[in-house]
Amino acid sequence: MKKKKSVKTGIIVAILLLAVGFAAVTTQLIINGIATIRPDNANFRKYVVFSNDDEHKPFLTTTGQSDTTLEGDDIGAVEVIDDGKTISFTTPIFNQIGEEVTLHYHITNRSQYNARLATVACVILNEDGSELSDSENKYLEVIADNKLNGSVLRNNAITDEDTVRIRMIKSYVGTPSYGGADEVTKAEDEVSTDILDKEVKKYKVHCEMSAAGEEINENEYVRPSNN
Numbered sequence: 001m002k003k004k005k006s007v008k009t010g011i012i013v014a015i016l017l018l019a020v021g022f023a024a025v026t027t028q029l030i031i032n033g034i035a036t037i038r039p040d041n042a043n044f045r046k047y048v049v050f051s052n053d054d055e056h057k058p059f060l061t062t063t064g065q066s067d068t069t070l071e072g073d074d075i076g077a078v079e080v081i082d083d084g085k086t087i088s089f090t091t092p093i094f095n096q097i098g099e100e101v102t103l104h105y106h107i108t109n110r111s112q113y114n115a116r117l118a119t120v121a122c123v124i125l126n127e128d129g130s131e132l133s134d135s136e137n138k139y140l141e142v143i144a145d146n147k148l149n150g151s152v153l154r155n156n157a158i159t160d161e162d163t164v165r166i167r168m169i170k171s172y173v174g175t176p177s178y179g180g181a182d183e184v185t186k187a188e189d190e191v192s193t194d195i196l197d198k199e200v201k202k203y204k205v206h207c208e209m210s211a212a213g214e215e216i217n218e219n220e221y222v223r224p225s226n227n
Contacts (some may be wrong), residue, residue: 048115
């Protein structure tokens with residue numbers, strides 16, 4: 001019985017000595033580095049745009065509009081240009097007080113940020129882009145409905161619809177033209193309103209909206225599809 005006990009003791013001692021031998025010599029390997037981050041402004045500027053897919057294309061609707069022809073203009077056409085940053089459109093002609101044209105649009109965010117949308121601010125300008133003078137008659141007003149103001153558009157999402165309305169608020173007399181090839185007289189003009197040649201005025205509608213990027217975590221990020 002003693003012989004067996006001594007054998008077991010020797011084995012235990014040998015294992016302990018072996019463990020001490022491995023633990024006696026140690027070392028450390030260290031990696032030092034610098035990781036730098038910065039905001040991706042180009043990503044945000046490029047991928048927060050007006051929607052232009054089949055389901056969310058911008059379009060116009062009219063209220064009380066009757067005269068929809070103007071030679072040389074594509075009346076009612078709406079186009080997304082400048083890589084999605086601009087909507088271009090031409091309204092039908094305004095003839096009467098209360099006539100209204102509404103632009104319907106959505107916004108898409110395909111950036112790596114959430115986008116907090118701000119107020120849409122609109123102005124009526126002369127056709128050349130210059131501001132209207134204080135003394136100039138204001139025939140039109142533009143109203144941004146701002147349904148999206150203050151909302152957060154998540155990454156890889158599309159907003160609900162928002163609208164901008166242009167309305168005629170003052171009647172426009174224009175300048176009649178007499179004579180010409182048919183030698184129409186003033187008296188005939190006063191009788192026949194069909195011959196009255198009304199002067200056409202054109203205005204530019206300019207609207208701007210800003211958006212601010214907001215940080216999101218990796219588990220919140222939805223990678224945009226290839227579509």
